[in-house]
Amino acid sequence: MARYRTVVEDCDILVVGGGMGGCGATYEARHWGRDLRIVVAEKANIDRSGAVAQGLYAINCYMGMQWNENTPEDHVRYARNDLMGMVREDLAFDMARHVDSTVHKFDEWGLPMMRDPETGRYLREGKWQIMIHGESYKPIVAEAAKNSADKIYNRIMVTHLLMDESRPNRIAGAVGFNVRTGDFHIFRAKAVIVGAGGASHIFKPRSVGEGMGRTWYAPWSSASAYALPIQVGAKMTQMENRIVLCRFKDGYGPVGAYFLHLKTYTQNAYGDNYEKHWYEHTKRMVGEYIDHHPVPTCLRNHAFIEEMKAGRGPIHMVTTEAFQDPHKESVGWENFLGMTVGQAVVWASQDIDPKYINPELTTSEPYVMGSHATCSGAWASGPEDVSPSEYFWGYNRMMTVDGLFGAGDALGGTAHAFSSGSFTEGRLAAKAACQYVRDHRNETIQVSEQQTESLRKAIYKPLENYAVGRNEIVGGTVSPSYLLPIHGLQRLEKLMDEYAGGISNNYMTNGPLLTRGLHLLGTLHEDLEYLGAEDLHQLQRAWELRHRALASEAVVRHTMFREETRWPGYYYRGDFMKLDDDNWHVLTTSRRDPESGEWTLEKAPLYHIVD
Ligand SMILES: Cc1cc2nc3c(=O)[nH]c(=O)nc-3n(C[C@H](O)[C@H](O)[C@H](O)COP(=O)(O)OP(=O)(O)OC[C@H]3O[C@@H](n4cnc5c(N)ncnc54)[C@H](O)[C@@H]3O)c2cc1C
Numbered sequence: 001m002a003r004y005r006t007v008v009e010d011c012d013i014l015v016v017g018g019g020m021g022g023c024g025a026t027y028e029a030r031h032w033g034r035d036l037r038i039v040v041a042e043k044a045n046i047d048r049s050g051a052v053a054q055g056l057y058a059i060n061c062y063m064g065m066q067w068n069e070n071t072p073e074d075h076v077r078y079a080r081n082d083l084m085g086m087v088r089e090d091l092a093f094d095m096a097r098h099v100d101s102t103v104h105k106f107d108e109w110g111l112p113m114m115r116d117p118e119t120g121r122y123l124r125e126g127k128w129q130i131m132i133h134g135e136s137y138k139p140i141v142a143e144a145a146k147n148s149a150d151k152i153y154n155r156i157m158v159t160h161l162l163m164d165e166s167r168p169n170r171i172a173g174a175v176g177f178n179v180r181t182g183d184f185h186i187f188r189a190k191a192v193i194v195g196a197g198g199a200s201h202i203f204k205p206r207s208v209g210e211g212m213g214r215t216w217y218a219p220w221s222s223a224s225a226y227a228l229p230i231q232v233g234a235k236m237t238q239m240e241n242r243i244v245l246c247r248f249k250d251g252y253g254p255v256g257a258y259f260l261h262l263k264t265y266t267q268n269a270y271g272d273n274y275e276k277h278w279y280e281h282t283k284r285m286v287g288e289y290i291d292h293h294p295v296p297t298c299l300r301n302h303a304f305i306e307e308m309k310a311g312r313g314p315i316h317m318v319t320t321e322a323f324q325d326p327h328k329e330s331v332g333w334e335n336f337l338g339m340t341v342g343q344a345v346v347w348a349s350q351d352i353d354p355k356y357i358n359p360e361l362t363t364s365e366p367y368v369m370g371s372h373a374t375c376s377g378a379w380a381s382g383p384e385d386v387s388p389s390e391y392f393w394g395y396n397r398m399m400t401v402d403g404l405f406g407a408g409d410a411l412g413g414t415a416h417a418f419s420s421g422s423f424t425e426g427r428l429a430a431k432a433a434c435q436y437v438r439d440h441r442n443e444t445i446q447v448s449e450q451q452t453e454s455l456r457k458a459i460y461k462p463l464e465n466y467a468v469g470r471n472e473i474v475g476g477t478v479s480p481s482y483l484l485p486i487h488g489l490q491r492l493e494k495l496m497d498e499y500a501g502g503i504s505n506n507y508m509t510n511g512p513l514l515t516r517g518l519h520l521l522g523t524l525h526e527d528l529e530y531l532g533a534e535d536l537h538q539l540q541r542a543w544e545l546r547h548r549a550l551a552s553e554a555v556v557r558h559t560m561f562r563e564e565t566r567w568p569g570y571y572y573r574g575d576f577m578k579l580d581d582d583n584w585h586v587l588t589t590s591r592r593d594p595e596s597g598e599w600t601l602e603k604a605p606l607y608h609i610v611d
Pocket residue numbers: 016017018019020021022041042043044046049050051052056057058059060061156157158159195196197198216217218220221222224225254371372407408409410417418419420422423
């Protein structure tokens with residue numbers, strides 16, 4: 001598309017995505033790289049972007065080491081237990097030992113923290129969570145990044161990473177386009193830190209039609225954090241470890257503050273505590289894991305799903321007792337107003353006053369992420385002082401592509417980092433990236449015009465497909481020669497739902513279903529070459545879909561590879577219905593060859609570093 005300008009930026013460190021991880025990376029990069037040129041490319045506007053855009057009511061990861069509340073080792077045990085044994089303990093420990101200093105910075109920068117009136121400590125919601133008045137959490141964090149970066153490019157959707165042509169497997173920057181002006185952006189960078197968030201809308205959501213944008217994870221989390229590294233051959237890990245959330249029905253409102261702070265509880269339609277009925281059944285599937293405390297999240301989901309299947313739903317959250325206390329009632333509402341306004345609106349529209357009516361809960365469609373309670377993402381090096389040799393290759397948080405780093409949802413193996421842990425991971429990645437740039441200061445990166453030109457053509461192709469094909473449309477929008485992004489998205493969501501363990505099948509899949517799903521994904525990839533975009537907004541949708549489709553393929557391949565049901569309640573392999581520690585007490589990794597498109601899957605050792 002000749003009508004769009006080309007803008008070239010040369011920098012030392014490029015941060016892709018200005019969310020929690022990206023802001024942490026930008027802030028810390030300035031500390032270690034005072035003389036380096038640090039640039040951020042953000043799809044939205046950094047002030048209100050990413051999963052924290054709407055605000056949060058709690059910081060979910062804070063050790064409280066200054067008051068001897070928890071240790072980093074405790075946090076590793078907690079995350080490992082919740083993930084049925086499977087985390088990268090080196091990465092988890094490294095994040096946990098640094099996360100308190102991040103939270104103290106947020107406090108210094110003006111984030112309103114709630115305090116216990118008696119002790120003066122941060123007010124705990126649960127063992128790991130502290131409560132905040134967090135409506136402005138993201139703008140406060142973004143300010144630190146804005147003060148640190150040489151330049152922040154807002155409204156740039158990064159579509160591809162660039163590779164150095166003078167050395168194999170070495171990153172050289174990224175390209176993308178401005179979603180408002182259409183300009184083509186080339187970023188040549190010596191190191192790249194990907195912090196582009198998790199993935200919603202790869203499985204069909206419960207809310208469709210009028211409610212389509214109402215998802216649990218942010219609808220703009222479009223899997224770029226996975227697709228960008230996969231495209232250049234970075235190894236991924238635990239991509240089968242999708243998450244299903246138990247949330248308030250229709251608005252996906254969070255339940256953490258309700259369970260932990262308000263002490264509400266669940267019951268089935270007949271007022272029974274159903275979880276204990278499923279104890280023996282679950283024990284037959286997962287053995288002693290059901291006896292762990294706290295009970296792993298997936299196993300609590302499992303009891304919920306089984307109870308619904310047994311016909312004793314809906315499951316309710318009992319709020320009517322707690323809400324008689326005016327303080328708890330206002331905390332219950334504020335919790336939504338600070339982070340999920342939509343839930344309050346849904347209740348108002350459905351005549352639900354939780355003081356008098358116990359609201360329904362539901363289990364969500366699956367999401368893919370690496371910072372919340374699951375750990376999908378890129379396979380990255382750990383820190384030198386903690387990681388065993390298989391987990392360490394020179395630079396903390398560097399992926400298997402030289403010079404390519406990650407933070408937050410982008411990285412695999414690091415569950416339960418949440419907002420504060422993601423920012424911390426960004427800081428750790430940036431420190432290592434600065435070191436990487438210094439160690440390689442005498443090398444120049446080479447990016448030919450041929451490389452950027454072929455990517456430019458690919459990026460704008462959906463606009464061209466539309467311009468050429470629109471003359472053939474019939475019935476308003478039906479075209480024989482192109483596919484609209486919304487149609488492609490619905491096709492992706494349907495096939496992931498039906499074949500890879502979504503809501504329609506009660507999260508059930510098996511080898512034959514996955515094989516068929518993979519075939520359908522293959523034909524979808526072929527058809528996505530014919531995406532048509534009528535404007536820049538649709539061009540963004542087109543590239544988000546491409547990223548989602550590639551990440552989905554990784555999910556399907558990993559799910560096929562792990563022949564067990566490790567996380568009942570997140571998904572089930574009907575052909576391997578039990579947890580199998582003899583064969584699968586391992587992490588999974590995959591690599592897609594960028595030239596051939598062939599995937600290789602392997603088991604990676606799972607080291608328990610903490611007792
Ligand atoms: C509903 C919900 C509730 C949560 N509750 C809590 C809580 O109570 N407490 C807590 O501590 N944590 C909570 N979290 C988790 C927390 O929000 C995440 O762990 C954290 O935001 C992850 O950081 P990240 O940098 O990986 O991703 P994000 O913060 O989502 O940032 C990703 C950034 O990348 C940008 N981006 C995406 N694609 C591209 C692209 N192609 N090019 C350029 N930029 C791109 C996005 O616009 C965004 O700015 C919650 C998350 C959600 C969704």
